[in-house]
Amino acid sequence: MYEQEALGVILKDDDARSKPCGVFGSLGWSGEAIDEIEQRLKDGGFSFAFPTIRCTFKASPSFVL
Numbered sequence: 001m002y003e004q005e006a007l008g009v010i011l012k013d014d015d016a017r018s019k020p021c022g023v024f025g026s027l028g029w030s031g032e033a034i035d036e037i038e039q040r041l042k043d044g045g046f047s048f049a050f051p052t053i054r055c056t057f058k059a060s061p062s063f064v065l
Contacts, residue, residue: 007037011044020049026057 010016021041025034031054038052 007040011040017045017047021046022049022052024053024055026055 023034023038023041025031025037027034034052034054041048
C-alpha cells in the first residue's frame with residue numbers, strides 16, 4: 001500500500017517529470033511490480049536515465065546476511 005501512495009505522489013509532481021528516472025528491482029517470482037512501475041512512469045510522461053534493471057534473486061542455504 002505504501003508503495004502505491006509513494007508512486008502516486010511522484011506521478012502527481014510536475015517538477016519530477018523534468019528529472020530522469022529509473023526502475024530497478026530484485027525479483028523472485030513474476031516481476032510484475034517492476035513492469036507496473038515502469039509502465040506507470042512511461043504513461044506519466046517521465047524520461048528514463050537507463051533501461052529497467054531486473055535482478056533475479058534465488059536464496060540458497062549458503063546465503064548469509
